[in-house]
Amino acid sequence: MTEINIDVHQITRVEGHGNIVLNAKDGKIEELRWEIPESPRFFEVMFRGRSYEDVPLIASRICGICSISHTTCSIQATEAAFGIKPSEQTLLLRKLLYNAETLESHILHILFLATPDFLGVGSVFPLVETHKDVVLMALRLKKLAYNLAEALAGRKTHPISCIVGGFAKLPEIDALKALRKRIEEALVDLDTVVELFKTLSIPDFVRETEYISLKDPEEYAFISGDIASTDAGIEPASDYLTVTNEFCVPQSTAKYTKNKRDSYMVGALARFNNNYAQLLPRAQKAAEELGLSAPCHNPFMITVAQVVECIHVLENSINLIDQIVARGLEEEDNTVKVRAGRGIGAVEAPRGILFHDYTYDENGILTKANCVIPTNQNHNNIQKDMESLAPSIINRPEDEIRLTLEMLVRAYDPCISCSAHLLRVHFKK
Amino acid sequence: MKPKVAFFDFTGCEGCQLDALNLDGEEVVDLLNAVDIVNFREVMTERSDNYDIAFIEGSISRESEIPRLQKIREQAKIVVALGACACIGGINCLKNHVPMEEALRIVYGENAKYYDTIPARPADAVVKVDYYVRGCPPVTAELVKVIKALLLGKSPDIPNYPVCVECKMAGNVCVFERGMTCLGPVTRAGCSAICVSSGQRCWGCRGLVDEPNIDSQKDILEKYGLTVEQVVEKFKLFNTYSEVGK
Numbered sequence: 001m002t003e004i005n006i007d008v009h010q011i012t013r014v015e016g017h018g019n020i021v022l023n024a025k026d027g028k029i030e031e032l033r034w035e036i037p038e039s040p041r042f043f044e045v046m047f048r049g050r051s052y053e054d055v056p057l058i059a060s061r062i063c064g065i066c067s068i069s070h071t072t073c074s075i076q077a078t079e080a081a082f083g084i085k086p087s088e089q090t091l092l093l094r095k096l097l098y099n100a101e102t103l104e105s106h107i108l109h110i111l112f113l114a115t116p117d118f119l120g121v122g123s124v125f126p127l128v129e130t131h132k133d134v135v136l137m138a139l140r141l142k143k144l145a146y147n148l149a150e151a152l153a154g155r156k157t158h159p160i161s162c163i164v165g166g167f168a169k170l171p172e173i174d175a176l177k178a179l180r181k182r183i184e185e186a187l188v189d190l191d192t193v194v195e196l197f198k199t200l201s202i203p204d205f206v207r208e209t210e211y212i213s214l215k216d217p218e219e220y221a222f223i224s225g226d227i228a229s230t231d232a233g234i235e236p237a238s239d240y241l242t243v244t245n246e247f248c249v250p251q252s253t254a255k256y257t258k259n260k261r262d263s264y265m266v267g268a269l270a271r272f273n274n275n276y277a278q279l280l281p282r283a284q285k286a287a288e289e290l291g292l293s294a295p296c297h298n299p300f301m302i303t304v305a306q307v308v309e310c311i312h313v314l315e316n317s318i319n320l321i322d323q324i325v326a327r328g329l330e331e332e333d334n335t336v337k338v339r340a341g342r343g344i345g346a347v348e349a350p351r352g353i354l355f356h357d358y359t360y361d362e363n364g365i366l367t368k369a370n371c372v373i374p375t376n377q378n379h380n381n382i383q384k385d386m387e388s389l390a391p392s393i394i395n396r397p398e399d400e401i402r403l404t405l406e407m408l409v410r411a412y413d414p415c416i417s418c419s420a421h422l423l424r425v426h427f428k429k
Numbered sequence: 430m431k432p433k434v435a436f437f438d439f440t441g442c443e444g445c446q447l448d449a450l451n452l453d454g455e456e457v458v459d460l461l462n463a464v465d466i467v468n469f470r471e472v473m474t475e476r477s478d479n480y481d482i483a484f485i486e487g488s489i490s491r492e493s494e495i496p497r498l499q500k501i502r503e504q505a506k507i508v509v510a511l512g513a514c515a516c517i518g519g520i521n522c523l524k525n526h527v528p529m530e531e532a533l534r535i536v537y538g539e540n541a542k543y544y545d546t547i548p549a550r551p552a553d554a555v556v557k558v559d560y561y562v563r564g565c566p567p568v569t570a571e572l573v574k575v576i577k578a579l580l581l582g583k584s585p586d587i588p589n590y591p592v593c594v595e596c597k598m599a600g601n602v603c604v605f606e607r608g609m610t611c612l613g614p615v616t617r618a619g620c621s622a623i624c625v626s627s628g629q630r631c632w633g634c635r636g637l638v639d640e641p642n643i644d645s646q647k648d649i650l651e652k653y654g655l656t657v658e659q660v661v662e663k664f665k666l667f668n669t670y671s672e673v674g675k
Contacts, residue, residue: 041440041490042546045532046523054666057632061520061565064444108447123469128461139457146451154627156451157444157566161627168628248537 002026004394006402018414020386020405027394034383034409036252047358047369052078052164052338055366059356060158062371063415065108067158068101068149069349070356070371072223077356078164081343082364087332089324090166096176096320097152097162098222098347099313103186104145104156105350106268106306109413110193111138114303117407118200134196137189141310144182148317151175165334173325180321183314187282190311194286197307203404207388208297209381210264212243213271214348220271220278220312222348228274230295231260237346240355244372256380257372263380266352267412268305269296280319283312299385302411306350338364349374351415375414382412432580435468435480436511437501439494440521440549441487445512448566449484456573463580482507482579485558488514488521490549502556507579510552511572513565517636518670520565521549525669551670560585564620565634565667571619588618589639592631596622604630605653610660614649615641634667 006022023031046058059074060067072094079086086094111134112124121127127135146156151171153159161169215234216225227235227243235243246255258264272279272287276294279287287293287308292301340362346355352374359368385408393401436446446469452460467477483505489498502508513519524532525548533546552558560579562572571587578585588595592613596603599622604611612633613625624631650660664671 041521042524042532042536044536045527046520048527048535050523051662054663057666058520058523061442061444064442064447064566067442067444108450112450125461125466128458135457139452142451154623154629155566157448160624160629163629169626 004398004401006398006405008402008406018409020402020409022386022390022401022405024390024394029390029394032386032390034379034386036254036379043371044369047366050366052082052336052360052364052366055358056162056164057158059371062373064157065105065415066101066349066351066354068097068153068156068162069347069354071159071162072098073345073347073349073354073356074358075162075164075345076223076347077343077345077358078360079343080345081341081358081360082164082336082339083341084165084336087166089327089329089332092320092324093152093167093171094162094223096317096324097149097159099317099320100145100148100152100156102222102313102350103310104142104149105413106310107138107141107145109350110303110306110310111135111141113413114407114410115196115200117403117410134192137192141186141189144179144186147182148179151179163334165336166332168334170329170331173329176321176324180318183317183321187311187314190286190307190314193307193310194289197290197304202298202304203300203407204298205300205385205389205392205408206297207299207385208295209384210259210261211270211273211295212259212264212266212377213274213353214346215274220275220280220316225346227346227353229259229264230273231264237355238344240344240346240357240372244355244377246372246376252379254373254376254379257377258380263384264377265299265381266374266377267302268309268350268352269299269302270352271348272296272305272308279308279312280315282315283308286311299381299408300411302413306413336364338362349415351375351413352377373415375412378412378414382409382414431463431465432482433467433477433480434464434482434484434576435477435501435505436466436484436486437468437497439485439487439498439515439552440490441512441514441519443486444566445486445515445562448569449511449572451569452573460573460576464576478504480505482509484509484511484562485515485552486511488518488549488551489555490521490524490547491545492547493545495555498552498555507559508552508556509560509562509575509579510558511562512567513563513634513636513667514549515552515558516561516563517668518549518551518554519634519667522669523665525549526665549670554670561587563587563617563635568620590618591638591641592616592618592620592622592625592635594618595620596625596631599626601625605649605655608653610650610655610663612660612664614646615643630663632666633664636668637671 004024008020019035021033056074059070062070149156153161210231214221214225215228244257273295342359355372357370510516575585595618611630613631616633617635617638
């Protein structure tokens with residue numbers, strides 16, 4: 001009789017805390033659970049009674065990795081509540097700032113968190129010896145993203161200048177021109193990442209699910225558009241509650257979601273599946289070279305979709321800087337006129353679609369808030385993927401099962417600080 | 430023997446840890462030459478319970494986090510609080526204004542009973558903390574400065590004067606002149622007044638200077654026609670745990 005008891009307590013190289021529990025006897029799985037024990041944060045409580053001025057600042061602190069996503073989503077929810085339409089200039093700057101975060105977050109996941117598995121080491125630190133060029137390149141790309149965000153918002157983690165109504169301070173055109181040059185160099189670095197990924201063997205596992213992301217007729221959507229589902233078609237972002245259907249489960253401080261099936265996926269692969277035709281040329285070419293074509297139903301390919309998106313946001317940033325330089329920047333009136341009402345913001349955070357839903361009173365004081373986080377929307381899909389994947393690998397050595405399950409979870413790049421509002425595999429002994 | 434350094438996350442956004450990685454390539458190589466990083470769950474699989482310097486990130490907001498932090502204190506020679514949540518309680522303490530049962534009900538409804546939560550608090554409300562790397566997020570250069578000082582066996586030199594000093598040096602127009610409240614006059618410097626330089630106000634994320642000049646702050650408020658309540662309301666964002674914020 002063979003018994004497998006896997007208990008990965010607090011899986012590493014993910015943002016936040018999660019456990020994987022797997023018990024099997026004679027090749028039969030008795031228990032398989034994805035648990036989220038992250039300490040709950042209570043942001044919905046923290047927002048209440050605060051002025052609209054403070055709300056984006058609090059929202060930012062939901063997550064250190066995707067603070068620009070939360071800040072942007074928060075600002076857009078408040079603007080929707082007050083009936084404010086951001087100017088063209090503000091939208092250009094917001095998109096450029098947003099690209100900085102997508103790039104940084106994806107590079108962190110691709111090269112620091114996921115790649116060590118493929119190279120057979122436990123962290124990025126030994127790679128400083130064995131793959132110094134790759135590590136230095138990753139740090140260089142991260143630095144570029146930080147500097148881009150610094151030029152636009154003062155800093156990347158918890159950005160400062162982006163506010164309800166516009167920007168409290170405008171960037172220097174010369175700084176943007178200098179960054180444009182570095183972005184071109186970064187595209188060459190990304191060619192190297194593509195070459196590296198061609199040599200890695202991505203686990204071959206397929207499970208079709210529902211893929212949900214924003215969709216904008218104008219462009220590959222990050223901060224605009226409606227909700228697109230591969231099962232249900234297009235819904236306005238204001239109807240997000242009918243798509244997300246959050247519910248509580250005992251093994252998790254994070255809420256779970258489902259729509260048309262048992263679970264759905266959000267994030268880079270969902271965006272790719274819904275919007276691949278809108279990728280810019282170099283990104284499309286990279287997707288082809290990496291064997292990524294839509295629709296793709298292999299969750300391990302999420303990381304590859306992130307590589308493709310890095311190239312897209314770099315190309316898009318060059319276009320945005322060119323537009324900004326051509327039109328110039330001018331001080332705008334950011335005066336905010338508050339009014340009572342409800343507003344919903346929807347953006348594509350690096351890990352997937354994110355919603356902030358606020359209600360304000362007539363003094364601009366927040367009375368009710370709800371946030372639906374990308375990783376929450378993926379937890380259920382991770383569980384279903386594990387249930388499908390585990391039986392096919394259950395006869396392999398325990399270490400290999402553990403690593404494969406960890407790699408599956410890591411592919412989702414879960415951001416559990418956000419979602420509890422996870423990663424350990426418990427092989428239970 | 431290189432000192433062994435460990436990073437531990439409690440309740441927070443993990444932004445401090447991430448910014449700790451925001452070093453230039455050569456700085457990372459230098460750092461790894463000087464210390465052994467033995468525990469850093471966010472980026473490494475290996476874990477060790479043998480370390481000299483422990484960085485604590487996040488505030489303490491669950492019963493189960495208290496013994497965990499106490500154990501780290503017993504093990505480490507030096508404990509450093511990293512970031513506003515660990516140093517002063519930070520944003521997490523905003524939930525303390527609502528009774529915990531109500532907070533649970535608001536977020537989790539009838540499932541509230543599943544969740545363990547206590548009023549959020551800084552690390553030094555639970556154990557002795559030797560050094561503080563302040564801010565939300567901390568300034569990476571200051572973190573490097575603290576690590577260097579600890580390696581040399583010296584006490585890191587952290588400013589104990591208000592943000593206004595650095596703000597003046599940065600050449601900013603005073604926020605009060607723009608008709609907004611600002612916590613610069615009572616908040617500990619070290620951030621180069623980055624928020625004011627970026628077009629905003631100071632929100633007090635580095636905590637109070639040791640002997641804040643409250644009278645002077647009151648004079649400023651009077652001069653600009655603002656009330657103490659308006660300032661305290663802003664102060665609560667990061668400093669709910671302090672006496673003034675409560």
